[in-house]
Amino acid sequence: MTNLKKLLSLLLALVMVLSLVACGAAEEPAEEPADEPAAEEPAEETPAEDEPAAERKQITMWFWGASDYQRNAMQKWLIDAYNNSQEEYELVVEFRSSVDSDIAVALSGGGGPDIVYGSGPAFVAGYAAEGLFVNLDSYAEQYGWKDRLVGAFYDLCTVEGSLYSIPGGMSNFGVFYNKKVLEDNGWAVPTTYEELTATMDKAIEAGLYGGLIGAKDWRYTNEWPISMLLTSVAGPEAVYKVLTGEQKWNSPEIVEAANEMVTWYNNGYMGGEDYWSLDANEIFQYLVDEKTPFCYAPLNGFQWAKGVAPDDATLDNIGFMLLPAKNGGDAPVTLGAVCSYSINAKSEHPDAAAAVLDYMLTAEFASGMSSEWPGYWGMPVVEFTTVDPADYEGVYAAYIQACADVVAALDAGNFGYAASTCFPAVTYETSIDIDTVWFGEQSVEEYLDSLDEAYAEDVEAGSIGQIPMPKF
Amino acid sequence: MVNRKGKITDIVLLFPALFISISVVLIPSIQTIYNSLTSWNGFAAEKTFIGFANYLEIFEDRYFHIAIKNNIIWMLLFLTIPVCVGMGMALLLLQRKRSRNFLQMIFLVPYVLAPVVTAMIFKNIIYSPTSGLIHFLNELNVGLDLKNPLTSREFGIIAVAAVDMWHFWSYLMIIYLAALRQTPADQLEAARLDGANFPQLFFHIYLPNIKPTVHLMSIMIVIFSFLAFDYVNLMTQGGPAHYTELLATLAYTSAFSERKIGMASAYSVIMSVFGLIAAFFYTKASMKEERD
Incomplete structure (x- = not known):
């Protein structure tokens, strides 16, 4: 009886050790699990989303804990728009209320999402210097970002002459x-x-x-x-x-x-x-x-x-x-920019992540997002000045106009600096x-x-x- | 042979606990101590060794002195107010045999509320001079001109600690009540037969019996006081003007705002020293009790 107890105890100890080892191993995969808003939004609207998620490679992005209408706008103008534009990748956005510290911890540990949300271009310099972000120069050339971004913002996102992030919406x-x-x-x-x-x-x-x-x-x-x-x-x-x-x-x-x-x-x-x-x-x-x-x-x-x-x-x-x-x-x-987006050096799909960033640098995306979520997505793209505020109403028109004015002032070199960005x-x-x-x-x-x-x-x-x- | 087998079994049985302690306590502790001697920013491949420079900088920092003072105020408040309220309520509940369980459940509600909820309640419903209780009292026009206590140089830290105490006292009450209920009935009966009143029962029968529990909880309060973070972070982020800064909020700012993981590690080591001192006294007191 005593021997049986000992045997059972040994077995239990073995199970505990194995469980711990297994838990440790479970943290290894490079790609983050997708457990978020994509599931909250019905996916059956589009043929591309009808395909099993497993057949598509995931591009992950962490974002702060947005409200419902904000998540809906992101689902429509970013997630669905990107996912429907091709059939190889699936953009998965994870909303986290502690995104800043989560990203800092994940990057320190050699992990994190493919697209790294940052508090602004000033956040990027240190990480870029340590090689944690992908150098975006080749993508900038491929997609013509230098001509499409407002010059001051392009410069702001460079570290020692190379581009390491794109800015989020303007926060003038x-x-x-x-x-x-x-x-x-x-x-x-x-x-x-x-x-x-x-x-x-x-x-x-x-x-x-x-x-x-x-x-x-x-x-x-x-x-x-x-x-x-x-x-x-x-x-x-x-x-x-x-x-x-x-x-x-x-x-x-x-x-x-x-x-x-x-x-x-x-x-x-x-x-x-x-x-x-x-x-x-x-x-x-x-x-x-x-x-x-x-x-x-x-x-x-x-x-x-x-x-x-x-x-x-x-x-x-x-x-x-x-x-x-x-x-x-x-x-x-x-x-000033509300945030920045970089590509994680550990990303297995940097080209696809760059395609997402490229889509975000279009007037179509910026004005589309702003038509449902005014105030956050006025991307500093030159093309913004071609958006006609008259196509919008009330506060949406006011926001589009404000963005166009800011872009024009930046282009004219009449700008100071937002503390958190610069x-x-x-x-x-x-x-x-x-x-x-x-x-x-x-x-x-x-x-x-x-x-x-x-x-x-x-x-x-x-x-x-x-x-x-x-x-x- | 049996002894040898027994020793192997003991070692195998010890292994899981040892493994956990080494991997999640010992190794991170050693890493933290080493990091505190470096200027590491949290992501650089190399850590530059700078000796005790982080500690020297911390000791010269005026906000460190504010934080230490606030941590001590926090500890003194927690060692008195929730201990007294928790003990008093536990003694009252001890007398209520029928309603005890129901009342315990009611009193535990603040403890089970998420800190973010509690913090929001106090910030918006109690302390707010624009919409809360303070606003209501000011609107009574009876000569009160109350300010938001969270912005007070003298009372800011007390106002935040009050929220945590409101959340914490019932936990102490439950622990004390459980300990009080273990008091041997024969001692109580003998004292009652000798004509002891309730204060005499408390000081001469209950208190000596629950002394180890009181000691343990006091030590835990001291340790927790130097680790306090969440309510300050939720309500003031150490401000305004650093009036409500604690060691943990300084560590957090160093780590996540200034990206000085070396400095944050040094703060963590300092916080741990206070916990170790408390643990030392607890161990010493426990050994003395065992000897007695």
Whole structure:
């Protein structure tokens, strides 16, 4: 009996060890399992999808946890469109709420999807330097990407002269305004920086919020005022010189911009203390509900406005304009992308992944996605200027027009920089500490000195990406 | 021969646990310690050895000092408030023989809620000055001018810890109640016959009997306090102005925002040291109890 017990124990131990070994082995396959939204969307509409998935090779892509209408738009304009365009591959998009850290962990472990979603071109430099992403130069030549992408974005996506990513939709920061609030109060749509701040002062006097930005869910929203006011107040030239090491952060133009960030926070131009108690959806809810004339946000603001507006008529009240330059001249745009897409060096199907990226760089894809999901998919392609906003209605037309304006401004070289897209990693993280200045924990000068130290650290780490040069 | 066979069996039976411990605890620990001495960015093929530079940088970083202070505040709060509330409720439930199970289930609801749900409830329904309880109290027009506590320099970390304590106290209650119910009935009966009242019963009969459980849970609280992360990450990401920073949030920022895995590993080692100190005292106390 004792021997039988021992034998059983040994068997159990053996089973445990084998199970562990088996679990370890199961992580080996290079291709990620597909367990996601493709299954949520009915696939029987198209002949190509009628084929068994096993016969098609999978191209995987991870994306953040989008909402239902956003997933539907992706299913229609990206997944189905690509899968129906050929019969050899199947694009599988996996929606993950922690996509950024998931990708960082997967890449560190030598895995990850074929198409790598990144937080922006600045994210790519380090990985590219280590050979974790495919050099896209040959695909750029094959598909003519250099001519099709807006020049500044193409440059931004290069590392030491080679292309390693394509940009996602443009995330230019600007001013969303409620036409009805302005009209009801007899205020004109501001055309200069002074008019804008004066209107915000009047709004506060009238018991409204002067303007709104919301950092409740994401402290990194601090990058919005940083990007906007550096571009509008310090100007493209000064920021370019700072990002290329020609000029110190603690220099007069940047000091003026940082002081303006403090003024905006203290004067209530970003919601005052409620800056920390409202999120992106809530500030747009307040804009739609006529509690403020202005919201400051990237172009994604169109998607938030669409998400909270009860009907199209209310949505039509929302307008968009660029933040005027404080020192006069044409309003510069901020060079920013909501994300970047690269090809994993471990991908077994880089050609097919490149074909997906190529499809994403078409006006057909950008305008199609934007017609259902405005705000996120304004791809920076030159062809965008040929899309006629008149073919769209209301907020969709406004978004298409905004994208075309941004593309034109970028083409003219009138641009500053979005922090998350263009700042190197440590500099970006340190820039977010502007709230320590708002709360009186350090002075503007100390804050800018810390940015100089952070930038030096990034230079030492070799993580400064290509910074496109504006015209000045 | 039998002894030899027995030893082989022991080794084979030990192997699975040993294998797991070595592969998921020992090897990653050694790797983490080594990484903390490098400037590795998480994906470079080579790791540059930089000695204790990461640790020196951390000790000079002002946000590290804020984080240490916050972790200690977190630990002190958890060692007092949920312990007292959990113990008090366990003692009350001990008296409720019929409704005990039902009440336990009700009290456990906060514990089984996902942290993201709990965090959202407090952020939007309790703490929000634009739509939550704070807003409601301010709207009463009785002279209150309450702010969002999450933005407070002094109370920010307490406001976040309060959410985690609300979630955690019932877990302690269940553990304490289980331990209290193991108290030998003969001791209780003898004390009652001697005329002991409830406080005397608690301090002289219950507490000595559940002392090992109280010790263990206290040590676990100390360890957990230096590993705390999720509620701060969900509610403030260490902000505003780093007021709610913890060691774990600094490690996370280093790893995933700044891509300094070496630095993040150094933070992890520091966090582990606090856990090891707690474990040392627990082992020492356990050995003393065994000797006694």
